Amino acid sequence: MSVTQQQVLDALAGVRSPRGVPLTNANVLSPVTVTDGKVFLSISVDASEARAWETVRAQAESVVRALPGVASAMVALTAERKARSAPSRPRAEAGVAPAATHRPPHSPAGSPMARQAEIPGIAAVIAVASGKGGVGKSTTAVNLALGLRDLGLRVGLLDADIYGPSVPRLTGIREKPELNDERKMIPIQRFGLAVMSIGFLVEEDTAMIWRGPMVMSAITQMLRDVTWGTLDVLVVDMPPGTGDAQLTLAQNVPLKGAIIISTPQDLSLIDARRGLAMFKKVNVPVLGIVENMSYFQCPHCGTRSDIFGHGGARHEAERLGVPFLGEIPLHMAIRTSSDAGNPVVVSEPDGPHAAIYRAIGASVRDQLKGAIAAA
Ligand SMILES: Nc1ncnc2c1ncn2[C@@H]1O[C@H](COP(=O)(O)OP(=O)(O)OP(=O)(O)O)[C@@H](O)[C@H]1O
Numbered sequence: 001m002s003v004t005q006q007q008v009l010d011a012l013a014g015v016r017s018p019r020g021v022p023l024t025n026a027n028v029l030s031p032v033t034v035t036d037g038k039v040f041l042s043i044s045v046d047a048s049e050a051r052a053w054e055t056v057r058a059q060a061e062s063v064v065r066a067l068p069g070v071a072s073a074m075v076a077l078t079a080e081r082k083a084r085s086a087p088s089r090p091r092a093e094a095g096v097a098p099a100a101t102h103r104p105p106h107s108p109a110g111s112p113m114a115r116q117a118e119i120p121g122i123a124a125v126i127a128v129a130s131g132k133g134g135v136g137k138s139t140t141a142v143n144l145a146l147g148l149r150d151l152g153l154r155v156g157l158l159d160a161d162i163y164g165p166s167v168p169r170l171t172g173i174r175e176k177p178e179l180n181d182e183r184k185m186i187p188i189q190r191f192g193l194a195v196m197s198i199g200f201l202v203e204e205d206t207a208m209i210w211r212g213p214m215v216m217s218a219i220t221q222m223l224r225d226v227t228w229g230t231l232d233v234l235v236v237d238m239p240p241g242t243g244d245a246q247l248t249l250a251q252n253v254p255l256k257g258a259i260i261i262s263t264p265q266d267l268s269l270i271d272a273r274r275g276l277a278m279f280k281k282v283n284v285p286v287l288g289i290v291e292n293m294s295y296f297q298c299p300h301c302g303t304r305s306d307i308f309g310h311g312g313a314r315h316e317a318e319r320l321g322v323p324f325l326g327e328i329p330l331h332m333a334i335r336t337s338s339d340a341g342n343p344v345v346v347s348e349p350d351g352p353h354a355a356i357y358r359a360i361g362a363s364v365r366d367q368l369k370g371a372i373a374a375a
């Protein structure tokens with residue numbers, strides 16, 4: 001029989017905060033999620049106390065794990081700086097917190113890249129991002145990962161879109177990750193990729209209600225408490241947009257580079273520019289821009305129509321001095337294969353779309369050669 005939320009809370013009441021208060025009275029717990037015996041919750045504390053809380057987090061995880069009916073337990077610790085009542089520093093830019101706000105305690109100043117510990121065994125972590133939702137970021141991330149796989153690389157895929165994880169649907173993965181003896185999650189293997197998504201642990205609608213700092217903690221655990229093994233490239237499907245959560249992610253994940261997905265419309269390009277600015281701010285190199293839904297290709301006759309006036313992203317990339325990685329048509333096969341959990345690079349490996357994703361993959365690989373060769 002599966003464990004209930006109340007049983008989890010009863011167990012957590014036996015764990016004490018660093019000040020000796022039962023955890024359930026310390027006003028730090030997120031709602032507890034229980035799905036098929038998999039338990040997830042997070043503890044949100046002030047950043048200055050984060051160290052003291054780490055043992056509490058570990059205790060909480062182990063008491064929950066010890067409950068009958070618990071298949072796995074993940075307790076995330078999230079550290080956020082309390083808003084001060086004194087006037088705070090002005091924000092550098094509307095909607096984007098100054099980098100210093102997110103700096104973890106005890107970390108040296110300087111390049112964010114220098115502060116992020118590499119993940120052992122992974123040569124290069126790259127982000128697939130977009131300034132705007134719904135431009136095909138997840139579809140591109142999955143097919144790009146497969147394109148890189150086709151080039152002979154060992155590839156992982158991390159769905160960091162905690163607000164709307166779509167990798168379970170795109171890959172048709174229904175099972176939940178198992179834990180190894182060290183209580184690390186074992187990624188699901190699919191199509192030769194090591195795949196991890198918050199969608200494997202919680203239901204999609206639960207994921208939608210997470211607050212920014214909790215997102216970061218869960219992503220850190222999905223990066224570091226997962227047995228990724230040896231990978232040349234880990235492709236991270238980022239949440240859409242350039243708000244605080246995305247900036248924090250870009251700062252805290254040891255990224256070797258980022259790829260921006262845009263559609264050709266002006267509005268999407270403006271958002272793509274914001275994405276570029278965000279990665280620049282945290283010193284993550286932009287590997288290039290991909291124009292998705294670039295032109296319409298009729299599934300019957302193959303005729304091409306530039307319904308959005310295609311080519312905007314290429315011009316934008318030239319203007320901004322970043323590589324242009326390629327154009328992906330708006331095509332029925334790309335959508336239907338994704339919806340069926342069988343991405344187009346798998347369902348039509350010899351088709352024209354797979355070739356485009358492999359070509360984009362080749363350009364990405366060439367830019368990452370130094371990192372991959374050094375691993
Ligand atoms: N090149 C394409 N041709 C046809 N359909 C596409 C293409 N790219 C994406 N789609 C479809 O567009 C929809 C949105 O794509 P996707 O989920 O990849 O976008 P996203 O940017 O990840 O969205 P979100 O912001 O919600 O995470 C999906 O139904 C997908 O199948």
Ligand SMILES: [Mg+2]
Nearest residue numbers: 137138161166
């Ligand atoms: Mg998506």
